[in-house]
Amino acid sequence: MNNQTDKIVNLSHLILNKIISYLDDNIDIICFSLVCKRWYKDRDKYLLFNTDSIDLFSLNTTDINQNHKHFNLPSYQNTFMKSVQSKTDCLLVIGYKTYHNYDYHFDDARNLKSIPSNVSVVSLDTDIVIQQNQEYLYRLLSESQSVTMLKGCRTLKYGLPKSIKSIEFHNFNEPLVQGSLPNSLEVLDFGRGFKQEILPGVLPNALRTLTLNNYDYEIQPGVLPVGLLEFSLNFYNFLLKPGVLPVGLLKCYLYSYNFEIIPGVLPQGLLNFSLESSNGYQYQMQPGVFPSSIEFLSFENYSQPNQEDLQYSAESCLPISWLQEISTLPNLQSLFIYFPYQEGDGNTIFNVNYLPPTIKSFDFIVPRTILRGTMPTSLKKFYFEDYTFKDEIFPETSQYHLELLEYENKIIHAIPSNIKINEIIVRGNSKEQKITIPSGVGKIKFYIDWSNSNGKIMDFDDNGATNDQSCSLRELCVFSFKDRPKVNLPNTIELLDLGWSDLNETLDLVPSSVRTLVYKYQSHINITIPNTVKTITNIIGNFGFNHKQTIRKLDDNYYLLYGYYENKGNSGNLITRIFHHSKLVEILSTKIQ
Incomplete structure (x- = not known):
């Protein structure tokens, strides 16, 4: 060249x-x-x-x-x-609390002469700010031209930065009038403790995202600005009436809401709607309650709907009116159903025939529920608990292609031949003596606690493949091999995550095809590195949220190390260096400090 x-x-x-x-x-x-x-x-x-x-x-x-x-x-x-000097989105923390991540941290705001011009986010430990000179701090904030987000705001008495776009209040309880909030505000979270009524015209027109918690007043039409796109309402004790939600709203989340949703409440054009009810949603879904534009729909009930008040079909886990409304949504792409508690000892039924033919993602978390009917072939992502594949919902006459299948169970399911799956995630506890990994899958995350796995067998049966070349598995993640099982990993795996497995017990299992090795647990004694590991070009240690190291092989003699560890004091937490291959055993056995 x-x-x-x-x-x-x-x-x-x-x-x-x-x-x-x-x-x-x-x-x-x-x-x-x-x-x-x-x-x-x-x-x-x-x-x-x-x-x-x-x-x-x-x-x-x-x-x-x-x-x-x-x-x-x-x-x-x-x-x-x-x-570093060109960083313009820095975080300034003020208070005595220990934070794992920050750019600037001042225990006492009075030691701060001005807000650095590269700070865009300020987070206040509000209990400390009260004890200090609150007026002095907010004067510094009002003079800043770079701060766009303020977390822990407690007062508006002393002004805000002209550049502010996002506010998270904490124990804020001051009366609001038109002009109290800056016109530049786009995101507003009132936090807890706000007990004042919000009148029409008070919230700025530029507001796009709003969160209200434990709001004690009935929201009147005109209170929410017409440009609002996302609205979260938590612990609201009034019935929402038509005309309250702005017509341009795209996302609406109602948490611990126990009143009926009547037709006309949800605006036409709404895309995402979540309904969480702590006491169980006890109402029929009237025709037209959901706008036809809905793409994402979520139901979370922490107690079962009252079967005496609602009409059910046989032993259905959902009322008929709910199922009928779901089936009428022509644009629904994602459905999330979470009913963690079921009354009684018997099984209930969910008929997947009610899923519209547009559905792509279906999360179903309802104990002791049997799925019946035929799953739409549009499905791409499927999450469920404690369920076994039946020919009825995935009939052989139809072909399915799932991008992701995730489930929790004590067994590993065999996959019917008419279902192609790109990735499988399995969670749970298993006492099986032999686990057969499903065939035809490119990526598997095996998060099963396989206790006392010594002597147990993990088998990779890829449609009876007789050689590694015909095996489709490219990525494998395991939670932990507490005791070494009998396993022969196929020589097609390119990314292998050993999880919390002891490297001394598992490194010799690594096939020569692996190019990326991930691990979480380090042995406290020197490990033996087989030749297959020495050829790996990318080794990643994930030891916690703030502790990670990546080792990249540069050539036969040298590696590059880049990582960060939990910060202690003000020494920084980055570490980078180039080291000789003779130090690889030491690096893999010792966390960087």
Whole structure:
């Protein structure tokens, strides 16, 4: 290859920067710059790190140059600092509470001279703010031109930033009049403790998302702005009447709502609707209660509807009127049904014939319920509990292609030949001596607690495949092998997640086809690394929400390590370095600190 004329090598810096912008992981950005000499040499001219996952961790100071002392890639130090200095969506936390992620953290607001210009989100530990100079803090906020989100806001007495777009109140209980809230506000969450009535014209017209909790007044027409797109109403003790919800509303979520939804309440054009009832929704669904535009529908009941008041068909788990309304929705794509508690000892029935032919996603969590009827062939994602496939709902005369099948059970289901599945997720506890992994599936997540698995057998039967080449499995995730089972993983797996399995017990199971290895548990003694693991190019350790390390093989001699660990103090939590292959055993056995 002639680097002087090669079109890929000589891509402009603008195009290289555009490519980099599509990479989320910074280790991928570093490896991208190592593809050829020109890209490495010119790295400072196009390369910037993704700062979404880089926290500044400046404690009681606005100095951002003191942290991340474990970023040990001298060739990329300038690029790293330039990326950090260009970060414009920083988080400022004020209060004594310990936070795992922040850019700036001040225990006392009086030590803060001004809000840094790169801060867009401010989070207040409100109990601390009260004890400190509240007026001083809110004056600083009102002077800021960069803050767009304020979390923990307790008062509007001292003004808000002109740039504000989102507010989360905490124990806010001040009367509101027209003009109290800035016209720029787009997202508003009143939190808990708000006991004032909201009159028409008070909420700004630019508001797009609103959350009300324990609101003590009946909402009148005109209170909600006409431009509102998303509305969450929690613990509301009044009947919603027609004309209250704005006509342009797209998403509506009613939580702990125990009143009847009557026709005309939900606006035409609504796409998402969720109804959660703590006492059980005890009403018939009248014809036309749901607008025909509905695409996502969710029912959550924490007590069973009263069968004496509602008309059921045989032993149906849902009233007939509910099923009939579901069946009439011409645009419904996703249905979520969650009834965790069933009265009585007998089984109930859900007839899937009521699902419209447009349905793509169906989550069904109702104990002791049998599915009857024929599933629509439009289905792409299916989640259920404690159910066995029956020919009746997936008849052999129809062909199905599921992108995802997820279920909880004590057994692994055999998959009928007329169902093609891209990914399976299995959860639960199993006491079976032999588990046969379903055939014809490319990705399996096996989150089953297989206790005392020593001597048990895990079999990969891919339609009687006689060689690895005919096996379709490419990704396998397991929760844990507490004791080593008898298993021979097919040599087609490219991503293997060993979960909480002990590496000393399981590394020799890794087939040579694996290119990405993921694990969560580290042995406290040196491990033995087989040759199949030494050829793996991507090794990921997931040790917690704020603790992850990625190892990328650069060549036969060196690896690149990029990771972050739980921050303690203000030392930063990033760690990067290049290490020799002789250190791989040590790295895999010890969490980065």
